[in-house]
Amino acid sequence: MADLATVIREECNPPMLEGEMSYHDITEQISSITEWKKAPRAWWIMISFTGTLLLLLLTMLTYLVSRGIGVWGNNSPVGWAWDITNFVWWIGIGHAGTLISAILFLLRQKWRTAINRAAEAMTIFAVACAAIFPLFHTGRPWRAVYWLFPIPNTYLHMWQNYKSPLEWDVFAVSTYGTVSILFWYTGLIPDLATLRDRSAPGLRKIIYGVLALGWRGASTHWKHYEKAYMILAGISTPLVLSVHTIVSFDFAVSVIPGWHTTIFPPYFVAGAVFSGFAMVMTLLILSRWALGLENIITIRHLELMNKVILATGTIVGYAYATEFFIAWYSGDTYERFTFLNRIAGPYWWAWWTMTICNCVIPQFFWIKKMRRNIAVMFIISITTNIGMWFERFVIIVLSLHRDFMPSAWGYFKPTLVDIGTYLGTFGLFLTLYLLFVRFLPMIAISEVKGTLSAQRHVDHIYEHYLEAHAAEAQESHGIA
């Protein structure tokens, strides 16, 4: 009887942290990462590597600006290629952060507290990488400001075309980037105060002190803070759905076969969450191992994330099937051809890579052992992102390279600059992530404490219940 009750208790209120931890232990463990006197050699090795990639990005972009966008492989008929593929891929990755921080917050999924900070940071860095591509594919980014944003100027003497999804995208992506930063910063304020209070007087204390804005943890402040946090979560939820919806409009509102479909918004959002969770998984597996955070980011957290990957991956697979069905059912020659061309055209390998990575491999997560195996989930997180990159490549390049007129068909090949720019964005992304881990608390300290407090509270109730019932059982059955 008591055993069953214990089982029920553990099922209903599973521990978020491994081992007995006090509030102070949480502060200590998470803050100490930012308090290294000297960063470990491994960190320097990693940042040298990612810094080199970042330099590669700068070199490639400088070369692009000095020579023109002809240095990329884009050409008629494939006017959009790796640049937009990379843009959609990076922005999609960003979606996981907002999903974890906002949607899981509204759904009261307490396990999010262990991973939301890193995921939000990742969102911001991914959006920064994404923004590079549309900005630089204009060729003249400093002038693009006037093309993209309604800034009065004497250079164009006209306004943007607000009927175009591309212009909507400008607003969607810039709003998304800004709101993600605001949300992230709001969450950071109490933790910055923790770091401030732990620092000895000096530059470090001044910097964290300025960033913490004088936060003192007063309950009248927490009241407004919690309200603000909830509103930010509430508005980020439709925002994150709108961003990839609008990104998908870039394609869906055109007349190109393979693009002109109404399924795109939900299909893109599911794909974004799918790839974003995979990227969070890749980073967290490495971070928790390197920083010894296995007791806070537990296997249970990773398993729950794998379930999200499985669910969204299956939605993506279903969307692929629907696209094929509609292509056949529409009876439209061009539409049918586009989809046959994906399976068996010159880019067959891209379609098959996408399908195997996105539809087949994540299905291993139906098996509990696989969901809890670090090596398996690490591999699947990587293949998922490969698959999702190919998905965007398939949608963009494969639809463009053979459209209505066979005389206008072509074959896109990336140049070294295409490849270098893409690799370079990893440099930006990972360098920012490494700096984040080094200088900011990568787990939301105050939120983890709140979760622990709630956990203890529920545990307490269970204990009382069990005690009461043990006495009852003893009375009625005479069981000792």
Add this chain to the structure above:
Amino acid sequence: MALLNRTAVHEGDLYGAVGEFNDENELMEAIAQIRRQGYSKLEAYTPFPIHGIDDALGNKPSKLGWFVVCCGLTGATAAATFLWWTSAVDYPIVVGGKPLFAFTYSIPIMFELMILLSAFGSLYGMLGVNRLPRLYHPIFNYTNADRINDDGFVLAIEAEDPQFDAEECVRVLESAGAVNAEVVAK
């Protein structure tokens, strides 16, 4: 025992009596107990928001939401007005045979600006009502103020309280289970 950690002499120079509790449950019990004794100007300082503490302290719910609603409506209205003015008034040009202005095509940008202004409204509104950023606050004079954002559950009876008496309040805190209770200067 009243300890002054600053040389404050007059009651007007005091922030209040401050004490620390071991955990959130003890803090909550102490709040209830002290409020029963008629104290009303209480402030708790905690490392994370505590469920139910606003009711215990008698804080009114936050009205921040209304401010954010106004920000959101401003964003949406401003976007619609701006799109109408730029594309139908200031520089009317037909693109793709579409009308010069239509509500439908304005929705995405209206939505984005609504969200953007709401987000700024939430963060800046929160900072505004909390009077942050702030360079100085007397609670930082408390001996264990550094623990508030770590694992300190601190309760202050503020000097503004009509019943406030420094020595008495320290005793009240101690009898409610506080450790390191002391009088804190402004």
